[in-house]
Amino acid sequence: MLTQERYKAILEILEERDAATVSELAALVGTSESSIRRDLAVLDREGRLRKVYGGATAIIRTEGALEDEVNVREIQMSAEKELIAEYAASLINNDDFIYIDSGTTTSRLIGHIGNTKATFVTNGVIHAQKLISKGLKGYMIGGRIKPVTASVVGAESIRNLMKFNFTKAFMGTNGIDVTAGFTTPDSEEAMMKERAIEKSFAVFVLADHSKFRKVYPVTFAELKKCCIITDKLPYGGFSDKTVIREVTK
Amino acid sequence: MLTQERYKAILEILEERDAATVSELAALVGTSESSIRRDLAVLDREGRLRKVYGGATAIIRTEGALEDEVNVREIQMSAEKELIAEYAASLINNDDFIYIDSGTTTSRLIGHIGNTKATFVTNGVIHAQKLISKGLKGYMIGGRIKPVTASVVGAESIRNLMKFNFTKAFMGTNGIDVTAGFTTPDSEEAMMKERAIEKSFAVFVLADHSKFRKVYPVTFAELKKCCIITDKLPYGGFSDKTVIREVTK
DNA sequence: TCAATTTTAATCAAATATTAACAGATTATT
DNA sequence: AATAATCTGTTAATATTTGATTAAAATTGA
Numbered sequence: 001m002l003t004q005e006r007y008k009a010i011l012e013i014l015e016e017r018d019a020a021t022v023s024e025l026a027a028l029v030g031t032s033e034s035s036i037r038r039d040l041a042v043l044d045r046e047g048r049l050r051k052v053y054g055g056a057t058a059i060i061r062t063e064g065a066l067e068d069e070v071n072v073r074e075i076q077m078s079a080e081k082e083l084i085a086e087y088a089a090s091l092i093n094n095d096d097f098i099y100i101d102s103g104t105t106t107s108r109l110i111g112h113i114g115n116t117k118a119t120f121v122t123n124g125v126i127h128a129q130k131l132i133s134k135g136l137k138g139y140m141i142g143g144r145i146k147p148v149t150a151s152v153v154g155a156e157s158i159r160n161l162m163k164f165n166f167t168k169a170f171m172g173t174n175g176i177d178v179t180a181g182f183t184t185p186d187s188e189e190a191m192m193k194e195r196a197i198e199k200s201f202a203v204f205v206l207a208d209h210s211k212f213r214k215v216y217p218v219t220f221a222e223l224k225k226c227c228i229i230t231d232k233l234p235y236g237g238f239s240d241k242t243v244i245r246e247v248t249k
Numbered sequence: 250m251l252t253q254e255r256y257k258a259i260l261e262i263l264e265e266r267d268a269a270t271v272s273e274l275a276a277l278v279g280t281s282e283s284s285i286r287r288d289l290a291v292l293d294r295e296g297r298l299r300k301v302y303g304g305a306t307a308i309i310r311t312e313g314a315l316e317d318e319v320n321v322r323e324i325q326m327s328a329e330k331e332l333i334a335e336y337a338a339s340l341i342n343n344d345d346f347i348y349i350d351s352g353t354t355t356s357r358l359i360g361h362i363g364n365t366k367a368t369f370v371t372n373g374v375i376h377a378q379k380l381i382s383k384g385l386k387g388y389m390i391g392g393r394i395k396p397v398t399a400s401v402v403g404a405e406s407i408r409n410l411m412k413f414n415f416t417k418a419f420m421g422t423n424g425i426d427v428t429a430g431f432t433t434p435d436s437e438e439a440m441m442k443e444r445a446i447e448k449s450f451a452v453f454v455l456a457d458h459s460k461f462r463k464v465y466p467v468t469f470a471e472l473k474k475c476c477i478i479t480d481k482l483p484y485g486g487f488s489d490k491t492v493i494r495e496v497t498k
Numbered sequence: 499t500c501a502a503t504t505t506t507a508a509t510c511a512a513a514t515a516t517t518a519a520c521a522g523a524t525t526a527t528t
Numbered sequence: 529a530a531t532a533a534t535c536t537g538t539t540a541a542t543a544t545t546t547g548a549t550t551a552a553a554a555t556t557g558a
Contacts, residue, residue, distance in 0.1 A: 003535080019251050022515075032537050037516075053544065054515065057253050111294030125381070125389065128374045130296045132396045133308065140374065140401050142391025142409045147381045152389050160391045160409065252545080271505080281547045286506070302554065303505065 006031060006039055007048075014049055014058040021055035084206050084229050085109040087247040088170055091204065092118050096167045099196045100127055102151030102189070103172030105206040110134060121164055123152040123192055146188065153188040161195050169200035171226065173207050175214035181223050183216035190218035197221050204229050204245075255280060255288055256297075263298055263307040270304035329457045329480040334358040336496040337419055337455055337478050341367050345416045348445045349376055351400030351438070352421030354455040359383060370413055372401040372441055395437065402437040407444050418449035420475065422456050424463035430472050432465035439467035446470050453478050453494075 009029045013020055022040070026033045044051035050059055085105065089112035092098065096116075100106050102124030110130040120131050121139040131138035143157025171193055175183040182205060184190050197203050203225060209232040227243040258278045262269055271289070275282045293300035299308055334354065338361035341347065345365075349355050351373030359379040369380050372390040380387035392406025420442055424432040431454060433439050446452050452474060458481040476492040 018257070019254050021251060033515090034537055035535085038535090052251060052253050054251050057251070108294070111296070125374060125377045128394055129378065129399065132374070132394055132399055133296045133299075135396065138394040138396075139405075140389060140391050140394055142389050142401075142406070145377055145381055145387040145389055147384065147387075150378065150381055152391075156388075157391070282505095283547050284545085287546090290507095 001029075001031065003039070006035065007043060010036070010039055010043065010056075011048060014056060019052075019055060019057040025055065081105055081108055081206075081208050081231075083231055083247050084208060086112045087245070088204060088206055088229050089113045091168065092116055094118055097121070097165070099164070099166045099169040099200055100124070100131075101169065101171040101193060101196060102127060102149055105172045105208075106170050109170055109206065110136075121166070123157060123161070123196075125150040125152070146186075149186075149189065151189065151192075153186075153192050158191060158195050161192065162199065164199055166196070166200040167202065169196050169203045171197065171203060171205045171221075173205050173211060173220075175216045176205070176207055176211050176223070176228065177213060177215045178223065180215040181219045182221045182226065183214075183219050185216045185218070187218045190220040193220040197225060203227065206230075209233070250278075250280065252288075255284065256292060259285070259288055259292065259305070260297060263305060268301070268304060268306040274304065330354055330357055330455075332480055332496050333455050333457060333478050335361045336494070337453060338362045340417065340453065341365055343367055346370070346414070348413070348415040348418040348449055349373070349380075350418065350420040350442060350445060351376060351398055354421045354457075355419050358419055358455065359385075370415070372406060372410070372445075374399040374401070395435075398435075398438065400438065400441075402435075402441050407440060410441065410444050411448065413448055415445070415449040416451065418445050418452045420446065420452060420454045420470075422454050422460060422469075424465045425454070425456055425460050425472070425477065426462060426464045427472065429464040430468045431470045431475065432463070432468050434465045434467070436467045439469040442469040446474060452476065455479075457481075458483060 006029055010025055013025060013028055020028075022033050022036050025036045029036065040049065040051045040056050043049045044056070048059070050057045085108040088109050092113060094117040096118040098118055098120050100110065100120055100122040102122065107124065107127055107130065110127060111134075113134060113136060116136065119137045119139065121141060122128055122131065123141040123143075125145065128138055128140045141152050141157050142160050143152040144154040145151070146153045171182075173182045174185060177183065184193065197220070203221075205226045205228050207228060207230050209230060212233075227245060229245045229247060231247055233244065233246055255278055259274055262274060262277055269277075271282050271285050274285045278285065289298065289300045289305050292298045293305070297308065299306045330353075334357040337358050341362060343366040345367040347367055347369050349359065349369055349371040351371070356373065356376055356379065359376060362383060362385060365385070368386045368388065370388040370390060371377055371380065372392075374394060377387055377389045390401050390406050391409050392401040393403040394400070395402045420431075422431045423434060426432065431442075433442065446469070452470075454475045454477050456477060456479050458479060461483040476494060478494045478496060480496055482493065482495055
């Protein structure tokens with residue numbers, strides 16, 4: 001059976017039922033679990049389905065492009081990120097005035113914030129919603145909404161952001177590299193991040209180990225500007241000029 | 250059974266009945282109480298339900314992120330509002346620059362907006378989310394988030410709002426009265442509404458018949474300033490100085 | 499208030515799932 | 529036809545999830 005035929009078969013099965021286990025797919029498609037796993041990995045990378053522990057789920061494009069891209073992806077985030085988020089949340093004090101960057105890692109952080117009198121400012125629409133559902137004092141940065149990430153970016157929002165002076169900022173990143181620093185694929189998001197860091201007394205970047213040694217088009221900060229909170233350092237250590245907080249069980 | 254399938258099952262059960270105990274969920278989903286507890290912890294952190302002692306309750310997300318008896322009722326009396334929302338959506342043109350007020354009625358309106366090049370500005374967090382999930386061009390007003398209604402209000406947000414000049418505004422209201430005009434219980438929300446109306450060329454107030462002859466503490470506009478879109482006029486008609494668009498099947 | 503009852507969170511072993519490495523089969527390339 | 533590259537299924541080593549157990553915490557009712 002051709003690989004492409006398998007892909008098609010898998011996607012068709014997932015279209016009927018919303019989810020299927022690896023063993024179910026193997027039986028239905030008529031191949032080994034190994035092949036199914038390899039297929040799911042490919043299709044997940046292509047964004048055609050969502051790989052989850054035990055199988056895969058369909059990407060429902062019914063209404064919310066956002067609902068799936070942002071919310072569902074979070075569900076499959078790993079235990080390491082949970083640890084990072086938990087630790088980051090423990091750094092929050094009652095008198096803090098905190099910036100929360102958009103992105104999945106920081107979104108998870110909000111789930112771990114307990115009862116606090118701190119005030120939170122964010123440019124993430126979902127982050128704002130989570131803040132209020134947690135009963136926290138929240139501020140939303142205004143401006144143009146970027147659909148894919150459900151975050152507010154652009155000149156307008158930067159102007160709004162500049163009014164604030166944060167005690168702490170919790171940032172996400174796509175890449176961390178010794179020479180390129182913290183990088184992200186989107187220049188508008190990068191600009192927001194850059195300014196938020198500028199206006200914060202202490203900056204924490206939440207990043208699991210997979211982010212190290214990766215470089216994306218736009219740099220938004222030098223390494224030394226932020227404290228990295230991670231689960232595991234890359235092989236051979238990292239720049240000794242960087243402040244790294246390694247969180248382990 | 251896949252973890253994600255369990256999540257979905259739990260959320261579906263909570264959508265039908267507003268609340269369920271851990272043991273009920275375990276029986277209905279067909280898994281152990283341990284797993285249900287773990288699932289509830291995750292889903293609570295994700296903000297998809299509210300974990301309570303003994304089980305979990307659904308989060309009603311139509312307007313406020315918080316459960317609200319009033320909201321529940323409003324959702325149920327929906328057929329008329331649907332009509333109003335549908336008609337209001339038909340008024341939108343490609344070159345419009347539109348303000349969408351926070352509130353359930355306007356939230357519903359977004360669901361009826363088709364493919365348009367118009368730009369939308371809102372102070373509702375959930376409204377913003379709906380806009381992007383619909384693929385519409387959206388702007389968020391920045392400022393302090395009021396938890397109950399998940400809307401942005403306050404001095405900061407009014408300053409941000411004043412920069413705009415809208416072609417049309419779609420507003421919600423709590424009361425419509427000949428002498429008191431359009432009224433709402435919250436003064437901060439009222440101020441936002443007042444300014445939004447001031448900055449709009451045409452203003453439409455979406456209100457079902459139950460809103461007529463009711464007066465709430467704060468007036469945010471005179472009747473003649475806005476065109477009312479409603480499903481049914483009150484007995485004996487209404488002020489003839491008011492522009493009313495009555496929508497019927 | 500305090501004791502009885504219920505619920506929760508933490509722990510642990512068993513069951514399940516994943517990964518990576520390997521060798522044979524299949525397909526492309528020269 | 530020979531060689532390289534890719535794909536497939538198997539296996540063993542890891543890692544994750546699950547349900548039972550139990551001590552601690554929360555709720556209830558007198």
